[in-house]
Amino acid sequence: MRVMGVDPGLTRCGLGAVEGRPGAPLSLVAVGVVRTAAGDELGARLVGIEAGIEQWLDDVRPDAVAVERVFAQHNVRTVMGTAQAAGIAVLCAARRGLPVALHTPSEVKAAITGSGTADKKQIGAMVTRLLRLSEMPRPADAADALALAICHVWRGGAQHRLAEAVARASRKGVRP
């Protein structure tokens, strides 16, 4: 399963794609950021974010997209732009009929490090180890996008195994 993670933001929108399934080694597909200039008008910035994400979806061709769930309690100065970038990521994926999942920062931290309160450095170190990279992806937004994608592979995997078990039982004529 190929998952594209999005760590939303207007100035830096982190994007990272991984290929994998639960219980098997993960591999890196792509990692990077889409940037827009803080001095540009909001409309131009949102158009830039949309174009960047569309290009990534064309190149990466993910099976699913995982976006960080943004809360109103986040940094008040930037939260509106973050919410709007997240909305555009969800919109771009949904327009293509791709499944979209929203994961909270603490869900991602817990999935990757075992602790919902892990810091950026810990996340980066675990992403580097899990993808067997020679160095930590930078900036942190790019590493966070990979963490989202990995979290989704593992969480989506649990649901996927359940669906498979139900399908197997149903093929055997057993009603779940």
Next chain:
Amino acid sequence: MRVMGVDPGLTRCGLGAVEGRPGAPLSLVAVGVVRTAAGDELGARLVGIEAGIEQWLDDVRPDAVAVERVFAQHNVRTVMGTAQAAGIAVLCAARRGLPVALHTPSEVKAAITGSGTADKKQIGAMVTRLLRLSEMPRPADAADALALAICHVWRGGAQHRLAEAVARASRKGVRP
């Protein structure tokens, strides 16, 4: 000048278009709402908002779009959806190269009623009078979208008159 106002929201996104210029009677072009079901997935809702706004832009062909500026201090339960609907309105307009303005609720209230703390009923009553309608536009989101459009005609108008004065002075060889 034809202005389309957007009162953003996921459940009800108010849309209203007016034609006018400062110092002359305003006229109603169209008013309504785009609705999405609260039980639908976020992706489907954002796709619905985008499709609704695109249809309106095709039909109304505005010269400018005015969107309510959303603040993090708004209702915490709905503010993320409101911000995302606003972002999509800005995106749709910017993709067409239309000028986009963000006005705060108190700027709109002050422009329409003279008071930055006017309530919904006062806004609705003034919109009804200014557009010479036989009854108040409903729901309130639709009336608010018209108020945004009117606010923009008047505020944009002041800038437009300044630009005209500068152009006239320059034609006469006077440096502003």
